[in-house]
Amino acid sequence: MKLKKVIENALDMLKKADNGVVLMNMYNEVVHPADAAFRGEAVHPFNAKDFIEESLSQNGLDLRDRGLRMKLLKLILIMEEAEANKRRKEKLDVVLQGYDMESFGKII
Helix, strand or coil: CHHHHHHHHHHHHHHHCECCEEEECCCCCEECHHHHHHHCCCCEEEEHHHHHHHHHHHCCCCCCCHHHHHHHHHHHHHHHHHHHHHHHHHHHHHHCCCCCCCCCCCCC
C-alpha cells in the first residue's frame, strides 16, 4: 500500500529531525546532521512537519484537519482495544473449554 510507505518514510524523517527541522541534500534526501558534517555535504534546512503533511496530502490523507486527526486517533485506539479484547476472550475460551458453561448459574 502506498500510504503505508509514506507513513514509514515520515517516521524515518522524524527520527532524523532536530526540533522539527530536517536537513536535505541537493538530491532531496533527508540527511542526519552528523552524516552531513562527516561527508562535508551541502544541506538546506527544511520544515519536517510541512513536508510530511504535503506528502500525506498528496496521497489522500490531509492531516492539516484537526478533526480528521482526532478521528484517526480514535479509530486506532478502538481497533487496538478490540484486538486486545479478542485476545482476552480467546484465552478465556481456552480456560473454560472443559467446563459446561450452559448450565452454569442455573438453579436446579
